Amino acid sequence: MLQIKNLHASVEDKEILKGINLEVKAGEVHAIMGPNGAGKSTLSSIIAGNENYNVTAGEILLEGENISELAPEERAHKGVFLSFQYPVEIPGVSVTNFMKTAINESRKARGQEDMPANEMLKLIREKSELLEIDRKFLSRSLNEGFSGGEKKRNEIFQMAMLEPKLAILDEADSGLDIDALRIVANGVNKLKNKNNAVLVITHYQRLLDYIIPDFVHVLMDGKIVKSGDASLALELEEKGYDWIKNEGK
Amino acid sequence: MELKEKILASFMAFEDKIVDVNNELHDIRTSAIKNFEDKGFPSKKEEAWKYTSLNAILKNDFSVFAKNDNTVEFADVKKYFLNEVDTYKVVFIDGKFSSYLSSTTHDGLDVCLMSSALTKPKYKMYIDQYFNKIANLEDSLTSLNTAFSQEGAYVNIPKSKVVDKPIEILYFSTGSEAALMTQPRNLIIVGENAHVQIVERHQSLNSNPVLTNSVTEIFAQKHAIVDYYKVQNDIQTANLIDNSYIAQKQDSHVSVHTFSFGGNITRNNLNFYHQGEHIDSTLKGITIIGDKQHVDHSTLVQHATPNCESHQNYKTILDGNATGVFNGKIFVEKEAQKTNAFQQNNNILLSDKATINAKPQLEIFADDVKCSHGCTIGQLDESAMFYLQQRGIGKKEAKALLMYAFTSEVTNSVKIPELRNKIARIIADKLGVNMGFDL
Numbered sequence: 001m002l003q004i005k006n007l008h009a010s011v012e013d014k015e016i017l018k019g020i021n022l023e024v025k026a027g028e029v030h031a032i033m034g035p036n037g038a039g040k041s042t043l044s045s046i047i048a049g050n051e052n053y054n055v056t057a058g059e060i061l062l063e064g065e066n067i068s069e070l071a072p073e074e075r076a077h078k079g080v081f082l083s084f085q086y087p088v089e090i091p092g093v094s095v096t097n098f099m100k101t102a103i104n105e106s107r108k109a110r111g112q113e114d115m116p117a118n119e120m121l122k123l124i125r126e127k128s129e130l131l132e133i134d135r136k137f138l139s140r141s142l143n144e145g146f147s148g149g150e151k152k153r154n155e156i157f158q159m160a161m162l163e164p165k166l167a168i169l170d171e172a173d174s175g176l177d178i179d180a181l182r183i184v185a186n187g188v189n190k191l192k193n194k195n196n197a198v199l200v201i202t203h204y205q206r207l208l209d210y211i212i213p214d215f216v217h218v219l220m221d222g223k224i225v226k227s228g229d230a231s232l233a234l235e236l237e238e239k240g241y242d243w244i245k246n247e248g249k
Numbered sequence: 250m251e252l253k254e255k256i257l258a259s260f261m262a263f264e265d266k267i268v269d270v271n272n273e274l275h276d277i278r279t280s281a282i283k284n285f286e287d288k289g290f291p292s293k294k295e296e297a298w299k300y301t302s303l304n305a306i307l308k309n310d311f312s313v314f315a316k317n318d319n320t321v322e323f324a325d326v327k328k329y330f331l332n333e334v335d336t337y338k339v340v341f342i343d344g345k346f347s348s349y350l351s352s353t354t355h356d357g358l359d360v361c362l363m364s365s366a367l368t369k370p371k372y373k374m375y376i377d378q379y380f381n382k383i384a385n386l387e388d389s390l391t392s393l394n395t396a397f398s399q400e401g402a403y404v405n406i407p408k409s410k411v412v413d414k415p416i417e418i419l420y421f422s423t424g425s426e427a428a429l430m431t432q433p434r435n436l437i438i439v440g441e442n443a444h445v446q447i448v449e450r451h452q453s454l455n456s457n458p459v460l461t462n463s464v465t466e467i468f469a470q471k472h473a474i475v476d477y478y479k480v481q482n483d484i485q486t487a488n489l490i491d492n493s494y495i496a497q498k499q500d501s502h503v504s505v506h507t508f509s510f511g512g513n514i515t516r517n518n519l520n521f522y523h524q525g526e527h528i529d530s531t532l533k534g535i536t537i538i539g540d541k542q543h544v545d546h547s548t549l550v551q552h553a554t555p556n557c558e559s560h561q562n563y564k565t566i567l568d569g570n571a572t573g574v575f576n577g578k579i580f581v582e583k584e585a586q587k588t589n590a591f592q593q594n595n596n597i598l599l600s601d602k603a604t605i606n607a608k609p610q611l612e613i614f615a616d617d618v619k620c621s622h623g624c625t626i627g628q629l630d631e632s633a634m635f636y637l638q639q640r641g642i643g644k645k646e647a648k649a650l651l652m653y654a655f656t657s658e659v660t661n662s663v664k665i666p667e668l669r670n671k672i673a674r675i676i677a678d679k680l681g682v683n684m685g686f687d688l
Contacts, residue, residue, distance in 0.1 A: 048639050052631065072638035073647075081639075088636040092657020093650060098640075101650070106641040141657075158640065 001026045001197040002047070002166050007058035009046050016042045018222035019058070024166070027194040031208055031233060032201050034219035035241045040201045041085060043219065044170045047199075048082040049075045062166065077109035079165030079196075083155040083172050090142040095154065096124060098142045099161050106162065127160040131187045148175025156187045163191070168199045173207040185210030205237035218244055252307050252430075253289050257282070259313040260396060267368075267399060274367065277381050281395035288389035300574040300606040301516055301545040306488050309458045311430035313397070315343035319423045321454060323350060326421060329452050333667045336448075337416040339402040343423055344431040346400060350419075360416055363401040363434050375405060379438055383466050383496040383522060391492045394464040398434035401463075404447070408440040408470075415446040415665055420463075422487070424455025435465040439473040439501075446665055450480045453487040465493045469501035471525065476664050477505045482675055483512040485540070492518045499525025506663060507534040509544040510675055520549045521559065523585070528557040533659045535672075537652075537679045539568035539600075547576040552585040552618075561592040564656045567603035574606045579620060581613040588615060592622035597629060597655060649680035 002024040009017040016039045024030050034040050046053050047060055049072035059068045067075050090098065104114045115123075128138060131153055143151050152172055159167050169188065173181050188211050192198060200211055208216070208230065216232040217224045218241070226232065226244055236244075260282050264275070290307055291298040319342050330338070337360040340350035346362050353361045366372040367380075381398075384391050402418040420433055439445055453459050469475050481489060489512055495503055507517050521530045536544045550559040565573045575594045596605045609622040629651050637647035653676060660676070663669040 045635075048635075050635050052635075071644070072635060073641050073643050076639055076641035084636060084639075086632075088630070088633040090633070090637075090650065090654045092654045092661065101646070102640040102642055105643060105646065109641070162640070 001028075001063060002199070003061040004047070005059050005061070007046070007060065008056045009042065009053045010056055011042070011053050015056070016053070016222055017046070020219075020222075020224060022217065022224065024197045024199060026197055028215065029192065029198045029200065029211060029213045031213040031216045032199065032219050033203065033205070033216060033233060033236055036203065038219045039222045040203075040219055041170055044082055044168045044199070044201050047168060048072055048080055073105070074109070076162075077106050081159050081162055081164030081167045083152075083159060083167065083169045085171040085174065087143045087151045087155055089144045091144045093142050095138045095140060095142050095157075099124065099158065102158070103161060123161060127157055130160055130190060131157045132183050133157055149177060149180040152176055153180060153184055156184050160187060160191055165196050166199065167191075167196065168201065170201045171203065172200070173202065173204070181207065182210060205233040208233045220244065252311055255311075256313055256393065257286055263314075263397060273377065274380075278396050278398075281386075281392040284386065284392040285389050285396060288392075291389060297547060297576070300572070300576075301514065301543065303514070306458070306460055306514060309428040309460070311428045311458070311460055312426040313430060315345065315426055315429060317425055318345060319343050319425045320347070320349065321421055321423060325454070326350070326452070329419060329421075329450060330417060331415065331448065331665070331667050331671070334665070335414050337414060338419065339416070340419045340421070341400060341433065342421050343425060343429060344400055344420075344433065358407060358410055358412060359403060359405040361403050363403045363436060364399055366403040366436065367399065372403070375438060379436060379466065379468055381466070383468065383494040384464055384492070385494065385520070388492065388518075390462055390490055391464055394432045394434060394462050394492065397432040398464070399432075401434035401436070403436050404445070405438045406440050406443040406445050409442045410440065411443065412445040415448055418447065418449045420451045420461065422453040422455070422459045422461075424453065424457035426457065428458040428460075430460045430462065433461065433463045435463070437465065437467040437475070439467070439469050439475050441470040442472040443470070444474040446476045446478075448478045448480060448665070448668060451483060451487070451489055453484050456484060456486045458486045458488070460488045460490070462490045463492065465491070467493070467495040467503065469495065469497045469503050471498045471500055473498070473501045473503075475501070475503040477503070478663065478665070478668060479505065479507045479517070480672075481508060481512055481515055482510040485511075485513055485542075487512045488514045490516045490518070493520065495521045495530070497521065497523055497525065497528045497530065500527045501525070502529040502531075504531035504533070504662070506659065507546065508672055508675070509534065509536040509546075510538065510679055512542065512544075514543045516545045516547070518547050520551070522551045523554045523557050526554050526556045528554070530557075530559040531662075532559070532561045532563075533662060534563040535656045535659045535676075536563070536565040536567075536573055537656075537676060538571040538573070541570045543572045545574035545576070547574070547578075549578045549580065550590065552579070552581040552588045552590060555584065555586045555588070557585065558589040559591065561594075562659060563594045564659055565594075565596040565605060566599065566652055566655070567596070567605060568599040570600070570602045572604045572606075575624075576608045576610070577622070578610040579612070579622075581611075581615050581618050581620065583614040585615050586617045588618040588620065590618070590620040594622075594624045595655070596624075596626045597652065598626065599628070646682050649677065649682040652680055653677070
């Protein structure tokens with residue numbers, strides 16, 4: 001599904017990613033953990049195509065195709081979804097209208113007709129139930145005045161609507177209470193199947209109790225310094241990140 | 250002959266022809282033309298006109314009156330009206346009343362013509378009491394209009410009348426003259442506890458240059474509610490100087506929304522005067538222009554009485570070589586304690602060559618007031634662009650969506666749904682996108 005080969009990236013001449021190698025196969029859940037400032041959010045932004053970062057070396061392949069040069073919307077059309085740590089507020093545009101635009105833009109890019117209105121409504125109903133979202137919520141302006149938890153739940157709702165091949169969840173659990181966390185995790189788990197993949201970016205292990213990863217990678221100072229299975233996350237939770245830093249010495 | 254001389258020469262002939270309802274009007278006109286003669290057209294040397302120059306447009310050889318009575322077909326101008334709602338209509342073509350396109354009334358309220366009000370005895374009482382009573386007598390362009398004031402809309406809403414449908418005031422220019430200057434004059438009197446919605450629009454139908462120097466006086470009595478909308482989406486050769494004066498009595502609420510999407514030079518002088526307590530004034534505007542278009546919003550809110558509020562919110566998007574001006578003046582007199590005055594002016598520049606001159610001016614003489622002003626100038630938020638693109642929305646559409654969002658605080662407060670949709674469609678059209686839903 002996703003292959004990252006020797007990825008180097010910088011912002012304003014400061015190198016943030018220093019040679020990342022990662023392979024995520026369809027049907028897998030990978031977690032990337034690491035201390036603050038390790039480059040976790042940078043990595044997710046770069047996979048999604050944020051043009052504020054310069055990719056100085058390496059490549060990103062989605063289903064074998066190099067997407068490194070594509071615009072963010074083109075990557076989205078190919079099935080990349082990023083759940084933002086800080087979703088942007090768009091006043092005056094309702095969640096429903098925003099989703100209609102997003103879905104139909106993707107369909108247009110794939111040469112499909114606009115989704116018929118009744119189908120759209122059905123999809124919205126189904127997915128909002130999955131995320132336990134009140135229908136009234138959908139007519140509110142996107143993210144405007146939403147609580148932290150509502151924003152995160154709304155991100156996963158959008159993911160459910162767009163059905164991406166590769167979903168990257170950037171700190172999807174920050175600001176969530178335990179009930180909201182369960183709803184978000186449950187949503188992700190229900191959407192997961194053998195044809196898609198999930199990349200969970202998180203500082204804390206908590207979310208991984210609910211979304212069980214197949215692989216856990218530790219990102220420190222722009223490099224993946226250790227990889228393992230779900231037990232690695234627990235070990236990190238217990239011992240902190242310094243342990244790995246010291247282990248490397 | 251220069252335009253000023255031409256105007257002065259025309260005045261005598263003009264006055265000879267009209268029969269005013271009283272001699273006082275003659276005196277008003279005479280002192281007005283005198284003031285215009287003394288001051289002439291404003292120049293950039295004046296502080297209030299520092300960023301807006303009329304020099305280039307004044308070189309046109311404007312006719313002071315249209316020679317012929319012109320007509321237009323409804324089908325050709327239908328799109329400028331609100332069509333899904335029934336409205337009262339006062340329509341003018343080249344400065345003259347078009348009864349064919351209008352729908353006036355005297356049934357329980359007056360929606361009719363200034364020319365009637367100025368000449369018929371039954372209106373004398375109102376003309377004596379209101380005409381030229383809040384307009385700035387020192388302002389040369391207002392004086393020019395007053396001197397030639399003859400036609401426009403006259404609206405008089407009696408006490409406790411809630412007007413059943415919006416009133417549209419439309420001025421069309423046909424281009425029958427090589428260049429035409431008009432002096433529309435509107436008088437709006439809204440009685441105690443009455444409520445009215447008014448939409449005003451000036452539209453050229455042909456590319457011959459037009460200079461419209463409009464004056465509107467609005468009087469809101471106690472507890473009156475007035476929602477006034479100005480739609481400015483004129484063609485590239487049309488120029489508009491809009492001088493609006495609003496006098497508010499106790500507990501009245503008046504809002505003026507100004508949508509500036511077109512024209513060559515547009516200058517909006519919007520002045521609010523408070524004459525009682527617990528008054529609420531709202532001044533909002535959206536400006537979206539490009540090319541070499543120029544829009545100037547010069548606002549004044551004169552807080553003269555205690556416990557009143559004013560809310561200003563102006564959003565501007567400039568592209569190409571467009572220039573914008575926001576000159577917002579809030580004056581809080583010593584007596585105006587407990588004033589709440591807010592002013593917000595946000596500007597987005599889409600091109601390196603676009604310019605905005607923003608100048609908030611707060612003069613506060615009372616010591617127990619809340620006044621705030623915020624002014625921002627910037628480009629579109631990159632992180633928001635990335636967010637929208639990440640959801641599959643192309644760059645152009647994402648830009649448009651963000652600009653729409655930027656203006657939504659103002660569009661959302663339009664109380665006539667059809668007008669709100671119309672504004673949204675004009676915005677989408679300006680931004681060159683079809684969002685796939687009604688914005």
